[in-house]
Amino acid sequence: MNYIPRPYYVEKIKPFVGKQIIKVLTGQRRVGKSYIMLQLMDTITANEPDANIIYINRELEKFLWIKTYENLYSYIKENIKKDKQNYLFIDEIQDISDFQLALRSLLAENECDITCTGSNANMLSGELATFLGGRYIEFTIHSLNYLEFLTFHRLENTQANLLKFLTYGGMPYLINIPLSDNLPFEYLKNIYGTILLKDIVARENIRNISFLENLVHYLADNIGNLFSANNISKFLKSQQINITPALTINYLKSLTNAFFIHKVVRTEIAGLKIFEIGEKYYFEDIGLRNSIVGFNQRTDVHKLLENVVYLHLVSQDFNVKVGQIGNKEIDFIGEKNGLKIYIQVALQITDKQTEQREFGNLMQIQDNYPKYVVVFNDLIIGNDYQGIKHINLKEFLSMTL
Secondary structure (H helix, E strand, O other): OOOOHHHHHHHHHHHHHOOEEEEEEEOOOOHHHHHHHHHEEEEEEHHOOOEEEEEOOOOOOOOOOOEEEHHHHHHHHHHHOOOOOEEEEEEHHHHEOOOHHHHHHHHHHHOEEEEEEOOOOOOHHHHHHHHHHEEEEEOOOOOOHHHHHHHHHOOOOHHHHHHHHHHHHHHHHHHHOOOOHHHHHHHHHHHHHHHHHHHHHHHHHHOHHHHHHHHHHHHHHHHOOEHHHHHHHHHHHHHOOOOOOHHHHHHHHHHHOOOOEEEEEEEEOOOEEOOOOEEEEEOOOOHHHHHOOOOHHHHHHHHHHHHHEEEEEEHHEEEHHHHHHEEEEEEEEEEEEEEEEEEEOOOOOOOHHHHHHHHHHOOOOOOOOEEEEHHHHOOOOOOOOOOOEEEEEHHOOOOOO
């Protein structure tokens, strides 16, 4: 099958292929998990031409009968070849009831190497964690980052193409649709509907679909703002939608379980205290966000800057939090392998007040980890400000951090 490689993920997973540990590829629906698996299968076939690969994709009609762990276990046992190295790949495994029971037995029997994909975080916190604690490893697959977007669409790294990325996002299938007008949004709206109904409403037994949709709209309109369930509930009440904070929390959790949005908590920089209220939410794909509430270049770009910076950090395995230093905010603290990075995000810096706010907050942090002020505008006069890097978004999204 033809596909555009995404080597970053394949290289991360390859060291665990052939090891007695289940590889679980998680992420939002349609971000490309299946194609990462296909690349792994091709890598195995290239290195081991005689390997026996068992591939189950429940979106294909021939596999729709596999609905229970008994069906799954029976099919795999019938297709294992005793005289070969067996590799098992299962797509969207959460659609098979009690799948974890089959995986536990297969892992114990050690007859095949196991890789699977799933589109719901409960698969790890519930089903797999209960039965396979310590015997699986998770790899989160994200929609295309900026450089992948340029590669997939064969585009140059220009400010105009950055704006295309901010408009249409990084869903891989968009390479089949012209990036113009509203054509991509028609596809993205269908994806949003599928995620909402299959991965959230059906999976989480959501009853108030209207409230769920209103909640998504509220989040999409308020990217980068601090939230609390109480504040969201108060706003919705002002719109004649009477919902309790507890139900709001449950619905937010359902949206994060489907990897549709990401919750980012606040931490006090000096004491590393985690605040229990007041967090931010960002979308896994900004194109999906734009398909829900529209995109106006003049008014919406500033809302999306934080979102794409956040996605750039998490796609490189940073643990990301919002920082608090006194009564001032640091947009992002990224932590990875004991190292940190601090980032402020702004549309542009055109006056002393904005300069003092964005750079001044970072200057209060008393350590020597890298600090950045990321802005949208393409032209920057001077790259540093007292050791803080001043960088445009296009350059930042092109960096390996």
